[in-house]
Amino acid sequence: MGLRERKKQKTRLALIDAALDLFHDQGYEATTIDQIAASVDVSPRTFFRYFGSKEDVALALPADSLDIFLAELSDRPESESPFVAMSQAMRLTLGAMGQRDEADHERFVKTRKLLDNNPAFMAGQMRLLMASEQRLLAEISRRRGTDDLHSHFVLALFTAVARVGFEYCQPDEVRDADALARRLDETLAIAEQSLVPGWDK
Amino acid sequence: MGLRERKKQKTRLALIDAALDLFHDQGYEATTIDQIAASVDVSPRTFFRYFGSKEDVALALPADSLDIFLAELSDRPESESPFVAMSQAMRLTLGAMGQRDEADHERFVKTRKLLDNNPAFMAGQMRLLMASEQRLLAEISRRRGTDDLHSHFVLALFTAVARVGFEYCQPDEVRDADALARRLDETLAIAEQSLVPGWDK
DNA sequence: GTAATTTATGTCAGTGAGTGACAGATGACA
DNA sequence: TGTCATCTGTCACTCACTGACATAAATTAC
Numbered sequence: 001m002g003l004r005e006r007k008k009q010k011t012r013l014a015l016i017d018a019a020l021d022l023f024h025d026q027g028y029e030a031t032t033i034d035q036i037a038a039s040v041d042v043s044p045r046t047f048f049r050y051f052g053s054k055e056d057v058a059l060a061l062p063a064d065s066l067d068i069f070l071a072e073l074s075d076r077p078e079s080e081s082p083f084v085a086m087s088q089a090m091r092l093t094l095g096a097m098g099q100r101d102e103a104d105h106e107r108f109v110k111t112r113k114l115l116d117n118n119p120a121f122m123a124g125q126m127r128l129l130m131a132s133e134q135r136l137l138a139e140i141s142r143r144r145g146t147d148d149l150h151s152h153f154v155l156a157l158f159t160a161v162a163r164v165g166f167e168y169c170q171p172d173e174v175r176d177a178d179a180l181a182r183r184l185d186e187t188l189a190i191a192e193q194s195l196v197p198g199w200d201k
Numbered sequence: 202m203g204l205r206e207r208k209k210q211k212t213r214l215a216l217i218d219a220a221l222d223l224f225h226d227q228g229y230e231a232t233t234i235d236q237i238a239a240s241v242d243v244s245p246r247t248f249f250r251y252f253g254s255k256e257d258v259a260l261a262l263p264a265d266s267l268d269i270f271l272a273e274l275s276d277r278p279e280s281e282s283p284f285v286a287m288s289q290a291m292r293l294t295l296g297a298m299g300q301r302d303e304a305d306h307e308r309f310v311k312t313r314k315l316l317d318n319n320p321a322f323m324a325g326q327m328r329l330l331m332a333s334e335q336r337l338l339a340e341i342s343r344r345r346g347t348d349d350l351h352s353h354f355v356l357a358l359f360t361a362v363a364r365v366g367f368e369y370c371q372p373d374e375v376r377d378a379d380a381l382a383r384r385l386d387e388t389l390a391i392a393e394q395s396l397v398p399g400w401d402k
Numbered sequence: 403g404t405a406a407t408t409t410a411t412g413t414c415a416g417t418g419a420g421t422g423a424c425a426g427a428t429g430a431c432a
Numbered sequence: 433t434g435t436c437a438t439c440t441g442t443c444a445c446t447c448a449c450t451g452a453c454a455t456a457a458a459t460t461a462c
Contacts, residue, residue, distance in 0.1 A: 123328040156361035199395035
């Protein structure tokens with residue numbers, strides 16, 4: 001990887017860090033792009049060359065996580081049913097979050113705090129997810145063998161479970177990757193008890 | 202109801218109609234608030250006294266529907282489990298949509314077309330729903346007798362089913378209230394087959 | 403090592419959403 | 433009719449976001 005590429009990665013991470021810190025210190029709405037750009041010594045125009053919008057920089061890590069999730073899902077064995085495959089992929093994704101270097105995990109936790117304090121971001125996460133909806137749907141339909149309304153139901157149900165796992169925390173609750181993983185397992189357990197065996201076949 | 206109130210209702214509906222027509226004719230992004238305001242002979246500032254944002258005017262009818270849904274839900278008998286109560290309330294809400302006067306149903310269909318062609322609006326609908334999430338959650342917890350993670354699961358599952366019912370249509374499919382009602386019933390049937398009896402108790 | 407070629411960045415000018423403040427117009431009501 | 437509350441238009445402003453162009457820096461070719 002050349003110098004140019006390394007510089008870009010560095011700038012990208014610097015922008016994310018500056019944004020997360022400013023969002024935390026003075027609030028999301030009160031933070032301007034100019035402030036973020038200024039604290040990285042970069043022009044505002046450059047900010048928009050890295051992130052399409054102010055929301056995008058806040059959701060940069062969730063977006064990365066989604067990519068990891070999609071990659072993990074592709075690696076799941078054919079024998080697993082759609083819901084099981086997605087559940088396992090999600091577990092592995094959260095596991096990977098917990099095993100990153102210090103700085104990366106710091107960003108993860110800061111992002112979690114930000115999303116917890118601004119429920120409006122949930123819509124943004126939905127937007128992210130829906131951008132990959134077609135890919136997910138194709139994967140589900142492939143594993144099920146048919147492409148019908150039932151596939152949509154499986155997808156919607158999984159996103160619902162994922163949402164519950166990520167949302168709804170106590171104000172002072174620790175929200176690192178491990179805590180999230182535990183919460184996801186709890187939610188998956190409830191789902192398992194509620195659904196009839198083979199419902200996603 | 203006085204003249205002032207009637208005028209306001211009239212302006213509100215005129216803004217919605219103008220917006221929906223402009224969105225349809227030239228696209229959502231390409232339509233400006235100034236254009237909407239101009240076609241109703243109202244200042245742009247006044248537009249924002251009726252709607253908080255450009256998105257809000259597009260989602261005006263879904264927002265109204267949500268209010269109706271919440272009212273219907275309150276009227277459901279105590280004997281119904283949370284999921285059944287929400288399902289019935291949703292059926293009644295869609296039924297009410299189909300029995301409105303011509304102009305209102307026209308707006309309903311136009312809004313549906315708009316949302317179908319701009320998947321980005323799904324996030325907006327989520328935002329709407331989440332604004333009432335606390336009320337819904339309270340209702341579910343009340344009917345279940347406890348307030349725990351399971352209540353969140355019931356809520357998420359219902360919103361998932363509702364989403365599947367409203368989303369995913371063929372490009373040329375008719376999307377009036379009756380068609381939506383049928384689609385919702387289909388989806389509810391799938392949910393019923395997939396869930397163990399008493400899962401939402 | 404230098405020259406030619408990409409590619410990233412800064413500057414500038416502009417659009418459009420959204421907001422606060424104030425003054426004037428218009429129903430509501432005694 | 434006159435007073436009061438409320439709605440509206442105008443103005444000025446902030447901020448997110450974008451296209452165009454010139455410059456600077458990294459990559460590649462020679």
